[in-house]
Amino acid sequence: xxxxxxxxxxxxxxxxxxxxxxxxxxxxxxxxxxxxxxxxxxxxxxxxxxxxxxxxxxxxxxxxxxxxxxxxxxxxxxxxxxxxxxxxxxxxxxxxxxxxxxxxxxxxxxxxxxxxxxxxxxxxxxxxxxxxxxxx
Numbered sequence: 001x002x003x004x005x006x007x008x009x010x011x012x013x014x015x016x017x018x019x020x021x022x023x024x025x026x027x028x029x030x031x032x033x034x035x036x037x038x039x040x041x042x043x044x045x046x047x048x049x050x051x052x053x054x055x056x057x058x059x060x061x062x063x064x065x066x067x068x069x070x071x072x073x074x075x076x077x078x079x080x081x082x083x084x085x086x087x088x089x090x091x092x093x094x095x096x097x098x099x100x101x102x103x104x105x106x107x108x109x110x111x112x113x114x115x116x117x118x119x120x121x122x123x124x125x126x127x128x129x130x131x132x133x134x135x136x
Contacts, residue, residue: 006042006043008114010046026114027081030108042061069106081111
């Protein structure tokens, strides 16, 4: 991994609510992105178009990066990317819209799973300092 800040950007504001509510916890990207994202990497999750302002939604940690054929996407992969979809053909059609080209079941995709980092959550801070409940 190279140094610097990494960004996991989404182009549609439609995803802001899903991201903030924790309903979108993965992204499926066309191609092999394993050289760009890796487990444990910290990224900013943003929404906006290339060469324009972007909104930082939160900081996240990459939980897993899995490269596979589009046809091998699981229902879980699809639902974590877009809770409205259930089937591979829906996901493939969506990828075609995003990338502006035909996507086949044989195309390589990368499933990037991520978790929001909540900075200084009070319950964790209290537990670390032995306040408000059972101690470890």
